[in-house]
Amino acid sequence: MGVVYADPPYTRDHYSRFYHVLETLALGDDPGVSVIPGTSDEPSRGLYRVQRHQSPFSIRSEVLPAFSQLFGHCKRLGAPLVLSYSPTGAGTKARPQPRLLTVPQLIDLAKGYFGNVTVSGTDRIAHSKLNRRHFNSEIDYDAEILIIAQP
DSSP: OOOEEEOOOOSSOOTHHHHHHHHHHHHTOOOOBOBOTTOSSOBOTTOOBTTOOOOGGGSTTTHHHHHHHHHHHHHHHTOOEEEEEOOOOOOOSSOSSOOSSOHHHHHHHHHTTOSEEEEEEOSSBOOOOOSOGGGOOOOOSBOOEEEEEEO
């Protein structure tokens, strides 16, 4: 029997916002630049590709169905799941609610699919903050946990 390891995004930041230039270079296409919603031709601030990938794990209205689908697939396979996630921190000025789902919400959801759900800490891991210092909260060295869900 195998195991499923998942490390989905846990904030509203889409990974594609960091890789759209590389994606365009790799594909060698000219997708055009997305526009600001509600305008007809004003380019988005990030100059993102038209129809760039956006993870349902990073969209507030789609995050619960995305996790339900992940948990459901693992259940159908009879496979344990190791889910890497970042606990909900206190937030920052820029992001008062940094996580789309809290750890307790994920655990409750997982318990609907798995018989045994546990949480394991990791040793002294901190996430890089790629924004201005005054937006950052204090460094949290408990920045990653593993939610282990077994049939």
